[in-house]
Amino acid sequence: MIPGTFDYHRPASVEDAVALLARLGEEANILAGGHSLIPLMKTRLASPEHLVDLSGIGNLKGISVTGNDVVIGAMTTQFELISSEELGRHLPIIAETSRLIADPQIRYKGTFGGNVANGDPGNDMPALMMCLGATYAVTGPDGSRDIAARDFYQGAYFTALVHGEILTAVRIPIPSPDHGYAYEKLKRKVGDYATAAAAVVITMAGGKCTSASIGLTNVSETPLWASDAAALLVGTSLDKVSVDAAVAAAEAITQPASDMRGPAEYRTKMAGVMVRRALERAQSRAKG
Amino acid sequence: MNDQTKIDQDRAERTEKLQGMGCKRKRVEDIRFTQGKGSYVDDLKLPGMLFGDFVRSPHAHARIKSIDTSRAKALPGVVAVLTAADLKPLGLHYMPTLAGDVQAVLAEEKVLFQNQEVAFVIAEDRYIASDATELVDVEYEALPCIVDPFKSMDPDAPILREDIQDKMVGAHGPRKHPNHIFEWTIGDKEATDAVFANADVTIKEMLVDHRTHPSPLETCQSVASFDKVKGELTLWGTFQAPHVIRTVVSLISGLPEHKIHVIAPDIGGGFGNKVGAYAGYVCSVVGSIVLGVPVKWVEDRMENLSTTSFARDYHMTTELAATKDGKIQAMRVHVLADHGAFDACADPSKWPAGFMNICTGSYDIPTAHLAVDGVYTNKASGGVAYRCSFRVTEAVFAIERAVELLAQKLGMDAAELRIKNFIKAEQFPYQSALGWEYDSGDYHTAMKKAMDTIGYKELREEQAKKREAFKRGETRELMGIGISFFTEIVGAGPSKNCDILGIAMFDSAEIRIHPTGSVIARMGTKSQGQGHETTYAQIIATEIGIPADDIMIEEGNTDTAPYGLGTYGSRSTPVAGAATAVAARKIKAKAQMIAAHMLEVHEGDLEWDVDRFRVKGLPEKFKTMKEIAWAAYNSPPPNMEPGLEAVNYYEPPNMTYPFGAYFCVMDIDVDTGVAKTRRFYALDDCGTRINPMIIEGQVHGGLTEAFACAMGQEIRYDEHGNVMGASFMDFFLPTAVETPHWETDHTVTPSPHHPIGAKGVGESPHVGGVPCFSNAVNDAYAFLGAGHIQMPHDAWRLWTVGQKLGLHT
Numbered sequence A: 001m002i003p004g005t006f007d008y009h010r011p012a013s014v015e016d017a018v019a020l021l022a023r024l025g026e027e028a029n030i031l032a033g034g035h036s037l038i039p040l041m042k043t044r045l046a047s048p049e050h051l052v053d054l055s056g057i058g059n060l061k062g063i064s065v066t067g068n069d070v071v072i073g074a075m076t077t078q079f080e081l082i083s084s085e086e087l088g089r090h091l092p093i094i095a096e097t098s099r100l101i102a103d104p105q106i107r108y109k110g111t112f113g114g115n116v117a118n119g120d121p122g123n124d125m126p127a128l129m130m131c132l133g134a135t136y137a138v139t140g141p142d143g144s145r146d147i148a149a150r151d152f153y154q155g156a157y158f159t160a161l162v163h164g165e166i167l168t169a170v171r172i173p174i175p176s177p178d179h180g181y182a183y184e185k186l187k188r189k190v191g192d193y194a195t196a197a198a199a200v201v202i203t204m205a206g207g208k209c210t211s212a213s214i215g216l217t218n219v220s221e222t223p224l225w226a227s228d229a230a231a232l233l234v235g236t237s238l239d240k241v242s243v244d245a246a247v248a249a250a251e252a253i254t255q256p257a258s259d260m261r262g263p264a265e266y267r268t269k270m271a272g273v274m275v276r277r278a279l280e281r282a283q284s285r286a287k288g
Numbered sequence B: 001m002n003d004q005t006k007i008d009q010d011r012a013e014r015t016e017k018l019q020g021m022g023c024k025r026k027r028v029e030d031i032r033f034t035q036g037k038g039s040y041v042d043d044l045k046l047p048g049m050l051f052g053d054f055v056r057s058p059h060a061h062a063r064i065k066s067i068d069t070s071r072a073k074a075l076p077g078v079v080a081v082l083t084a085a086d087l088k089p090l091g092l093h094y095m096p097t098l099a100g101d102v103q104a105v106l107a108e109e110k111v112l113f114q115n116q117e118v119a120f121v122i123a124e125d126r127y128i129a130s131d132a133t134e135l136v137d138v139e140y141e142a143l144p145c146i147v148d149p150f151k152s153m154d155p156d157a158p159i160l161r162e163d164i165q166d167k168m169v170g171a172h173g174p175r176k177h178p179n180h181i182f183e184w185t186i187g188d189k190e191a192t193d194a195v196f197a198n199a200d201v202t203i204k205e206m207l208v209d210h211r212t213h214p215s216p217l218e219t220c221q222s223v224a225s226f227d228k229v230k231g232e233l234t235l236w237g238t239f240q241a242p243h244v245i246r247t248v249v250s251l252i253s254g255l256p257e258h259k260i261h262v263i264a265p266d267i268g269g270g271f272g273n274k275v276g277a278y279a280g281y282v283c284s285v286v287g288s289i290v291l292g293v294p295v296k297w298v299e300d301r302m303e304n305l306s307t308t309s310f311a312r313d314y315h316m317t318t319e320l321a322a323t324k325d326g327k328i329q330a331m332r333v334h335v336l337a338d339h340g341a342f343d344a345c346a347d348p349s350k351w352p353a354g355f356m357n358i359c360t361g362s363y364d365i366p367t368a369h370l371a372v373d374g375v376y377t378n379k380a381s382g383g384v385a386y387r388c389s390f391r392v393t394e395a396v397f398a399i400e401r402a403v404e405l406l407a408q409k410l411g412m413d414a415a416e417l418r419i420k421n422f423i424k425a426e427q428f429p430y431q432s433a434l435g436w437e438y439d440s441g442d443y444h445t446a447m448k449k450a451m452d453t454i455g456y457k458e459l460r461e462e463q464a465k466k467r468e469a470f471k472r473g474e475t476r477e478l479m480g481i482g483i484s485f486f487t488e489i490v491g492a493g494p495s496k497n498c499d500i501l502g503i504a505m506f507d508s509a510e511i512r513i514h515p516t517g518s519v520i521a522r523m524g525t526k527s528q529g530q531g532h533e534t535t536y537a538q539i540i541a542t543e544i545g546i547p548a549d550d551i552m553i554e555e556g557n558t559d560t561a562p563y564g565l566g567t568y569g570s571r572s573t574p575v576a577g578a579a580t581a582v583a584a585r586k587i588k589a590k591a592q593m594i595a596a597h598m599l600e601v602h603e604g605d606l607e608w609d610v611d612r613f614r615v616k617g618l619p620e621k622f623k624t625m626k627e628i629a630w631a632a633y634n635s636p637p638p639n640m641e642p643g644l645e646a647v648n649y650y651e652p653p654n655m656t657y658p659f660g661a662y663f664c665v666m667d668i669d670v671d672t673g674v675a676k677t678r679r680f681y682a683l684d685d686c687g688t689r690i691n692p693m694i695i696e697g698q699v700h701g702g703l704t705e706a707f708a709c710a711m712g713q714e715i716r717y718d719e720h721g722n723v724m725g726a727s728f729m730d731f732f733l734p735t736a737v738e739t740p741h742w743e744t745d746h747t748v749t750p751s752p753h754h755p756i757g758a759k760g761v762g763e764s765p766h767v768g769g770v771p772c773f774s775n776a777v778n779d780a781y782a783f784l785g786a787g788h789i790q791m792p793h794d795a796w797r798l799w800t801v802g803q804k805l806g807l808h809t
């Protein structure tokens, strides 16, 4: 539980950070809130020689609305996601999800950007970002680019980010004010990663589902976007047969590991239970 | 106001001022603990102090081909690297265990469990030490390992302990196999078998009390400082039994005992984990002796959970025989005990299976037989009493699950079956079939109070309705009602049956009254959070009439405290608490002589009144204890030694037998396996209650740990002997969010042989709690024909129960 030796850097701008990362090479790692990286360092599963701390870069923080999007700076803390009134108005599912991350102490330090960039399938925000169709803005030595959340996750701790790139902000389209939503997470205790979790956003009109999106947390190497499952719901009244079919489709794409949270079979079934419960709650919240 | 009222009022005021026994005195130690001002081992910083860290085995079972320390030694800041080769010439590569076995300090030829200590790096700081552990090159040849204790004694099982391979008689008799440690039996086998052969009804079940860990928040740690000039060793450490550690250090190091100063400062929880002696203690001592500077060793969380003393791992084949109408006639138990790689159980020396023979519980079972086989496996050693007296949680789990299974088979209510078989109040002192003499109890009264308070009848009615609703598909929730009526055996113990390494399990108190009437008292026990500084002072306050706030309690320094056997097995109050009362009474007797001299009357003319001796019939003629204290140093009676102090080494005539009635109401979500505790009611009878607030705190803490053990806490190994989940991410330590609300209650049946009638309470809630939770879970599924459901009852395992029963469509 003692990390190896490293040098610490605290640049004041994104440009400086990008330049530092380029200069220091592969042995440098970005440090945000440290609540995923430092535990890995303490068990020496990660031993970076340099840490480039982003906390000195002011413009990476904050939540704003631009056009039809909410834009969240990478260094915005998970606590700030809960306390933002504006975010609560447009995308209440983000606060609902944040509240289920770890515990208050971790949420004060842990960042939104770190949570989505980390690439751990246990993180809760990635599946939600896939569900919401978010876009990640990244800056690297070759300039800036956008990556869709749905294309970002490639394997455990393996993402579309190349070394030296910094995630600066996340852009999320604002759903219809009438949307229904829920994030359902099964965990063993406070501070635990999900045994399985599901993010659901739907819209309803005249008793029929007009759109649906489902994200799944911690039931595969990557977070999952259950597009087939969601498609089975559109046009239905969310009757039992349709929901059963969607749950089965969601379960079908899971490939969880067996761990202390339970065997793979259990975690697959829990993904299904979470989808079903999230759908029920989302439906009860949807207007129209 | 008449005179008598005035006298009564005055007496009440003086009594209240004492803050003695029975009052909810606030814990004096909390002033420092709640401000972060406690002083723990890791707070200690000595000039020139070095830091040690272990190289540990990645394998569960492997031969060590070579160890190369050269790269580690070359790292700047590394001072020394110890291996078995360095310890062997000193005879210290193995150390004796409390159970009569030996345990490797640093592995010599083989490693026997994952994370076993292989080398000890000593460096200028903790970071360098940790870096250097990665630079020690150890070549291993992996060997087949034994994880399942039932395979330990297979004819073709790999032999684990080559060091004792030829020693076919162990500390507790003959060994049946090189991987066998001992067989321990008690009771009348023939008579028991005969009852079973003719019984109306029998039940038989394998009840597993799975491997877990006491997991105190502060891990095990030590600082050794050897003064080469004086030839003296000072050893600070997380020791529940500092004097025993001093004796053990003397025996294994050859240093004379008077030149060893053992100090246990504030301890952040022990729960049995800090009773034993560990490789880290020995290596810090050796390091300091060799290098002549202080050496600190501090375990990290993973090391604590995976190496130092686990608890439980008892596989108990439990049988009951009964008449048709539910009178239990006999009990038969066989235990397979997984002790890991070394037998390092912390039990009194003659008791390799602890007090497992308390397993007949609260019931009048005339005939019984118990056999325990201990075996080696490729797991960490230990088997300590985790918040219980030796193997008492295991014993109570066996009987309290077994009576439920019997009730189920008989179609009888589980509470009714218990009541029918309780030992009756008039049967105490009660001789149990397996050799104990229960001191006192009134089980029927306690059970009735508990059932009335919880509304048992109504709960069963609600449950019946819920079960019907479940069958009709109207709910996906199952309701379980858990009961446990436990009898503990604590306060070890009488020298006729209890010793540790030959030292009788007495305990001690030394009380000194200063001339101004304030007091310092020292005991041979050692608080790890139990509140000794508060409660011992209350005993003395009541006994000698000096306010508790004027009494300082000190423990943990072997130079100043009288020899004692330490704190575990709920023995502090039963043994050192008794010593405290007896020592206080010696002081009071002397004080009476001084008072008589001062008042110029005969001793027999005096009577005690809260905080003073007064002349019978002349209430205005008295001397307070404070005045007497001054006189003891100023003008003692002729021919009397000056001073006012006393020591007592208390040899308990018997153990004490606390008991209680616990009820739990649980709701289980069949689809996820998540169990929610709706209610938990705990009625405890610990005899005389010294501080009701501390008792309640102990009950809350013990129940929380019981909840943890029953509902998810475990140390698991995969088939390769890799220890799973040895961090707080996986190891279930409930937070305030998960912890149920506790309802506490009590009855009072004093211990007849204890000077103040107190029995000890710190462990009852754990002992009684574990089976209560498990019974609630089992009760929830029982009507569906689930059979016995093993612990821990975490969500995925309960979901699996539902899956097997076809409850998930």
Ligand SMILES: Cc1cc2nc3c(=O)[nH]c(=O)nc-3n(C[C@H](O)[C@H](O)[C@H](O)COP(=O)(O)OP(=O)(O)OC[C@H]3O[C@@H](n4cnc5c(N)ncnc54)[C@H](O)[C@@H]3O)c2cc1C
Pocket: A029, A030, A031, A032, A033, A034, A035, A036, A037, A038, A039, A054, A074, A075, A100, A101, A102, A103, A106, A109, A110, A111, A112, A113, A114, A115, A117, A118, A122, A123, A124, A125, A161, A165, A166, A167, A168, A191, A192, A193, A194
């Ligand atoms: C006990 C505990 C329980 C937890 N439980 C949960 C939980 O239930 N759900 C959950 O989602 N999380 C959980 N977490 C993780 C927590 O939310 C982390 O804060 C989060 O995963 C990472 O955010 P961070 O700011 O701490 O990132 P860091 O730990 O600093 O970084 C994580 C990784 O992301 C990279 N990174 C960080 N920021 C950027 C950036 N802007 N651009 C590019 N790369 C970047 C870092 O280089 C690093 O590799 C838990 C953590 C702990 C310690």
